Amino acid sequence: QVQLVESGGTLVQAGGSLRLSCAASGRPISRSMMGWFRQAPGKECEFVAAINWSGLDTDYANPVKGRFTISRDNARNTAYLQMHSLKPEDTAVYYCAAGDDTRYFRRRLNAAYDDWGQGTQVTVSS
Secondary structure, three states, X not given: OOEEEEEOOOEEEOOOOEEEEEEEEOOOOOXXXXXXXXXXXXXXXXXXXXXXXXXXXXXXXXXHOOOEEEEEEOOOOEEEEEEOOOOHHHOEEEEEEEXXXXXXXXXXXXXHOOEEOOOEEEEEEO
């Protein structure tokens, strides 16, 4: 099992940028896919972005494509989500998750991930 801790969430104005970090401990994540999900008040948890173990393959939900970038630093055991051109509808609790990379083909599904962080709040004001 790996422990994941997100950080970087805060209040930001529309049009601004943020970088979220997901620090892993307990075991290396170098062979894990990493994903970011978010949950807004009253809504279901939704997929945001995923990256495979090597970082060579990434995937994004349509609402964030072109604005968000997922990356990873396996040497630091950390994943990142760089967010630009933030919109009020990006307001949510953002969670990172780790899963076996053999399940990368199911990367958009919550159930494909084994370990989750506690979340970090991102609030975008208009």
